[in-house]
Amino acid sequence: MTQTPALPALWPAPLADGAVRATVTVPGSKSVTNRALVLAALASEPGWVRRPLRSRDSQLMSDALRALGVGIEETVSSSSAGDAGSGEAWRVIPAALHGPATVDVGNAGTVMRFLPPVATLADGDIRFDGDPRSYERPLGQVIEALRALGARIDDGGRGALPMTVHGGGALEGGTVEIDASNSSQFVSALLLSAPRFNQGVEVRHVGSTLPSLPHIRMTVEMLRAAGAQVDTPEAGGEKNVWRVAPGALLGRDMVVEPDLSNAQPFLAAALITGGTVTIPDWPRRTTQPGDALRSIFTEMGGSCELTDAGLVFTGTGTVHGIDVDLGDVGELTPGIAAVAALADSPSTLRGVAHLRLHETDRLAALTKEINELGGDVTETADGLHIRPRRLHGGIFHTYDDHRMATAGAVIGLAVEGVQIENVATTAKTLPDFPTMWTDMLSGAGE
Numbered sequence: 093m094t095q096t097p098a099l100p101a102l103w104p105a106p107l108a109d110g111a112v113r114a115t116v117t118v119p120g121s122k123s124v125t126n127r128a129l130v131l132a133a134l135a136s137e138p139g140w141v142r143r144p145l146r147s148r149d150s151q152l153m154s155d156a157l158r159a160l161g162v163g164i165e166e167t168v169s170s171s172s173a174g175d176a177g178s179g180e181a182w183r184v185i186p187a188a189l190h191g192p193a194t195v196d197v198g199n200a201g202t203v204m205r206f207l208p209p210v211a212t213l214a215d216g217d218i219r220f221d222g223d224p225r226s227y228e229r230p231l232g233q234v235i236e237a238l239r240a241l242g243a244r245i246d247d248g249g250r251g252a253l254p255m256t257v258h259g260g261g262a263l264e265g266g267t268v269e270i271d272a273s274n275s276s277q278f279v280s281a282l283l284l285s286a287p288r289f290n291q292g293v294e295v296r297h298v299g300s301t302l303p304s305l306p307h308i309r310m311t312v313e314m315l316r317a318a319g320a321q322v323d324t325p326e327a328g329g330e331k332n333v334w335r336v337a338p339g340a341l342l343g344r345d346m347v348v349e350p351d352l353s354n355a356q357p358f359l360a361a362a363l364i365t366g367g368t369v370t371i372p373d374w375p376r377r378t379t380q381p382g383d384a385l386r387s388i389f390t391e392m393g394g395s396c397e398l399t400d401a402g403l404v405f406t407g408t409g410t411v412h413g414i415d416v417d418l419g420d421v422g423e424l425t426p427g428i429a430a431v432a433a434l435a436d437s438p439s440t441l442r443g444v445a446h447l448r449l450h451e452t453d454r455l456a457a458l459t460k461e462i463n464e465l466g467g468d469v470t471e472t473a474d475g476l477h478i479r480p481r482r483l484h485g486g487i488f489h490t491y492d493d494h495r496m497a498t499a500g501a502v503i504g505l506a507v508e509g510v511q512i513e514n515v516a517t518t519a520k521t522l523p524d525f526p527t528m529w530t531d532m533l534s535g536a537g538e
């Protein structure tokens with residue numbers, strides 16, 4: 093990670109003085125990095141995580157796994173995987189998991205959901221704590237599911253953090269029902285550790301909706317790549333039922349794809365300024381929800397092409413409103429809302445009620461912050477109505493939410509005088525964002 097110079101409490105978002113033309117290399121996916129770390133830590137032999145994301149969320153994950161006894165050596169190397177694998181690489185050396193230990197989850201959904209099942213396999217007490225917001229983010233369903241599978245957890249009756257998992261060195265596993273309508277991460281959490289449960293797991297989602305399905309597919313694909321046997325609804329199984337058989341996970345050489353959701357502000361910059369931004373290494377096939385930006389931002393007025401140089405995205409400078417269900421790709425909502433506020437027609441963003449439980453209540457935060465710049469946004473039961481208005485400068489508050497900060501920067505490209513409060517919060521998944529943003533505006537890589 094490059095050392096970012098101290099950032100001001102209020103960061104003046106730069107205004108674009110013309111069409112943006114840049115090539116932007118986006119760091120590794122948070123979701124892939126943190127899954128790769130968990131799977132490598134639970135494997136029966138050492139493995140590699142190549143091109144990992146270095147950010148607060150991945151640091152919290154690796155610190156936590158180290159606290160449980162896992163070895164993680166950070167190296168720079170070349171690999172037999174060729175160019176795709178060269179650069180930074182973490183060697184993960186699994187070990188018997190030990191308590192007592194303390195895990196700081198920060199405000200990382202992946203850490204607070206994926207690690208309690210891992211902690212049940214440790215031979216002692218694992219205390220989980222985190223940022224104040226982590227106490228409010230839903231975890232009760234994971235706690236109850238783990239109890240049903242044989243775990244002992246002391247959460248003081250809160251169904252939330254802080255809590256202690258009394259690891260017994262093993263977990264029985266078996267069949268469990270869970271309502272994952274508040275977060276797909278509940279399902280991913282139970283599946284990721286399940287090869288190590290005595291009976292594996294059968295997870296039955298019983299809620300009315302299930303957000304972020306691509307992230308569950310990511311979990312399944314990465315489990316399979318690590319040698320796990322997984323049955324899914326897609327493979328002809330029962331709807332909303334996933335099964336993972338018990339068995340050893342293999343030590344793999346995993347190359348992390350660029351974080352396509354973090355490519356969003358840069359693509360948005362091309363869209364709204366009528367410029368062109370190229371994102372190298374955009375995968376031709378991926379489970380990342382950010383891939384949906386190709387179609388969503390095309391519908392909003394841009395065009396794109398997957399070339400050998402990466403994804404080349406071009407805007408016309410005219411942005412259209414959109415009516416779209418973002419239930420599968422909820423983490424894209426703040427960036428889409430920012431673009432929609434600059435469009436030539438209204439937008440309706442649906443299917444994202446669960447965003448009220450993310451880093452902050454994103455529906456309330458987007459409504460308030462865009463409206464304070466002169467916008468006209470209203471919350472609906474499951475999303476936002478955005479009627480574009482001429483916006484003016486002002487302070488864009490971020491509520492410790494990395495995607496609020498990048499959304500504010502997108503608006504600031506087109507609206508003079510936008511100041512982003514605590515832009516440093518982008519360190520959650522994209523620590524170099526302010527530098528990357530100014531580099532993009534100076535035409536870096538062209």
Ligand SMILES: O=C(O)C1=C[C@@H](OP(=O)(O)O)[C@@H](O)[C@H](O)C1
Nearest residue numbers: 123275276277303304307422423
């Ligand atoms: O499993 C994952 O890596 C994620 C799943 C999604 O969570 P929700 O299902 O809670 O939205 C997504 O929003 C989050 O950024 C990452």
Ligand SMILES: C=C(OP(=O)(O)O)C(=O)O
Nearest residue numbers: 199200201202423450451
């Ligand atoms: C919802 C998000 O993060 P988390 O992994 O903390 O849930 C996100 O990155 O948009």
